[in-house]
Amino acid sequence: MDSKNRTPIITEFILLGFTTDPEINAALFVLFFIIYLVTFIYVILLVEAFECQLLVLMAIDRYIAICHPLRYPILMRWGNCYRLVALLFIVTFMLCTFPSILSPITICFNQINHFMCEMLAFIKLSCDDITSNELQVFSVSFITLLLPLLLILLSYAAIIYSVLKIRSAGRSKAFSTCTSHLTVVALYFGTAMLMYFGPASMYSTDQEKYSSIFYVIITPMLNPLIYSLNNREVKDTVKKELLGKITK
Template sequence: MNRRNLTIDTELVLLGFSNVLITNIFLSFIFSLIYIVTIFGNCFILCIVFINARLHIPMYFFISILSLVDLCNISSAVPKLLMDLFSGHPTISLFGCAIQIYVLLLIGSTECLLLAVMAYDRYLAICHPLHYPVLMKWSVCYGLTAFVCIFSLVTVILPSLAMPLKLCYPNQINHFMCEVLVVIKLACSDTSDNEIVIFAMSFLSLFFPFVLILVSYVCIISTVLKIRTAGRSKAFSTCTSHITVVALYFGTGMVTYLGPSSDVSSNQEKYVSIFYVIISPMLNPLIYSLNNREVKKNVSNFIFKLNSRQI
């Protein structure tokens, strides 16, 4: 087997965004800045929740889990993207590509289900406040978290492992990472069964949680409208951040996985995936910090204590 065929059998070429050096330098600066802000923001949320006993409640427990998931989400793609932007021939091994696909699928499914669990938590807190301490006790929180992880593993990873793909010419991916919908276009054989499995996976891990979230917020809005004006404003403010995250993450995810597929170009998948893999993990801590009075209050107290110690 000659070197050319060996390379095609063991590596895939990531076309990325551009071959122009100036453009790649600019993109590397932007993505580096986003990555730094994401790491700092999510780690800061984790620290604030960990050190403050007042935030040791189910709501902030799930926010902490979301921050961990976001850190894994952006780290699964951006470090490799930054290296490729400076590479003259960005490639990824078949093994590395498979690992990236499985990690992205697992993290994506986990985040969708976690957002549904967070919506359920807000539903109980607003619609059943008197029963909330019993219905959402710590054993239930841990059980829901374990369910999210196990369900994601069973519905996403196991079906993918059971249906491996044999890739053919060309060995180029019009993407900056290994996205399953793009890689499947390189398959030699018929992929109709794989597409059915992907649709079923997307329904269970994307559309089904989205429906649960909608039902939760219909109940929340119905309950909030019965509250007095002052209490109504406070209740709505606690849900604003969650609705923003859901709209951004599920909207872009459903466009990619439940929208019409394109056999000609994967430009749509490439640019839309930036939002749920890179932008959303950066915005989540900012959204929760800016729209959450308790978090802002604790951040202010934390900064005040640091200044006091310096003085």
């Protein structure tokens, strides 16, 4: 075939989008741009902060169950739980997204010394003075990390005080309901606070990356295992499976 009659090689593609109406396109641009701003870098931050609030809610749940068992069905009924979770999500969303959107930074570099877009590593790419941004991150971390941890510690202090009044036969059962939650709290808050409240020189270092592995990957991975092993039905099922394999 003659080379002059060949179809030229396509190197670019044009996306036609939803419509050719410029007004609709402008509205869609604004809508999707806002969605993009909310979801990019912010999803992981929102999930991390929201888990802290859920751990507080679980601590309060255990406090009411142990210290006020008669009022538990009323205070922690499903309707109240749904409202609390929705409220925590809204507050966390506002804390994690609005400050970053209202005070954007100018990016000068495109290499992040991390395995994800971690906020502390990301702001180091800025050309501007990031002192105010670091203060902003510290303030949000104080609300989403230190305050939840303080509430959890206060809840367990009240739980321990109440459990000590119970006769020894019931103490082990009361404490066993809290072991899985305390394990997750120690893993999650310990590593997160080490990174967000550590020295500024630790930002974007290998030590920070290793710390984030625990609260981003390892802790969520271990959550089902930690909570399920504290469930009597799961334990009985595991024992039956193991005994069945041994007898075979």
